[in-house]
Amino acid sequence: xxxxxxxxxxxxxxxxxxxxxxxxxxxxxxxxxxxxxxxxxxxxxxxxxxxxxxxxxxxxxxxxxxxxxxxxxxxxxxxxxxxxxxxxxxxxxxxxxxxxxxxxxxxxxxxx
Amino acid sequence: xxxxxxxxxxxxxxxxxxxxxxxxxxxxxxxxxxxxxxxxxxxxxxxxxxxxxxxxxxxxxxxxxxxxxxxxxxxxxxxxxxxxxxxxxxxxxxxxxxxxxxxxxxxxxxxxxx
Numbered sequence: 001x002x003x004x005x006x007x008x009x010x011x012x013x014x015x016x017x018x019x020x021x022x023x024x025x026x027x028x029x030x031x032x033x034x035x036x037x038x039x040x041x042x043x044x045x046x047x048x049x050x051x052x053x054x055x056x057x058x059x060x061x062x063x064x065x066x067x068x069x070x071x072x073x074x075x076x077x078x079x080x081x082x083x084x085x086x087x088x089x090x091x092x093x094x095x096x097x098x099x100x101x102x103x104x105x106x107x108x109x110x111x112x
Numbered sequence: 113x114x115x116x117x118x119x120x121x122x123x124x125x126x127x128x129x130x131x132x133x134x135x136x137x138x139x140x141x142x143x144x145x146x147x148x149x150x151x152x153x154x155x156x157x158x159x160x161x162x163x164x165x166x167x168x169x170x171x172x173x174x175x176x177x178x179x180x181x182x183x184x185x186x187x188x189x190x191x192x193x194x195x196x197x198x199x200x201x202x203x204x205x206x207x208x209x210x211x212x213x214x215x216x217x218x219x220x221x222x223x224x225x226x
Contacts, residue, residue: 042216042218101146105155
């Protein structure tokens with residue numbers, strides 16, 4: 001079975017631009033969560049979606065938004081990019097919102 | 113605020129020895145604790161989950177303990193191999209007000225020397 005997939009793998013943007021990251025969960029998983037990981041730190045929670053509804057939001061500015069589609073895939077959008085947004089963005093899926101989360105390979109975002 | 117500390121940023125051991133990693137937390141009552149392995153530039157890989165009512169869990173060469181009184185988890189890798197070299201992350205979840213998110217420690221970089 002395919003694991004969590006994310007696209008693109010790498011992305012380079014300049015300050016002020018907008019970016020959209022995509023995630024496809026493991027088949028049968030209904031919950032998707034997004035995390036940001038900067039170098040040397042553990043992943044930081046951004047959003048969790050379950051059955052297309054936002055279930056939780058971390059301490060991130062309104063420039064960050066996300067949504068989940070009927071097929072349970074998800075998008076993370078970041079507007080007005082800052083240098084500090086450079087990080088590995090991780091998507092994780094789980095069967096529901098209370099179980100083990102399985103991570104994708106991540107999208108490496110570099111903001112210049 | 114919730115705080116998770118993993119005992120050291122880096123741990124070096126000899127092949128064949130047991131690696132013991134520590135995860136301590138404060139201001140949190142998690143429903144479960146998970147350990148992940150992460151290789152450079154890759155996403156975390158799930159290893160083990162232990163719930164608040166469990167004391168110990170094993171999987172092959174891995175063992176996790178969970179002491180909710182001490183607010184501590186220990187993660188052991190027995191008969192360590194160079195292939196076990198990676199960063200190991202502790203993550204807590206499911207507690208009151210957590211919205212079922214995972215809260216991670218910074219990780220411990222384990223190096224197993226041949």
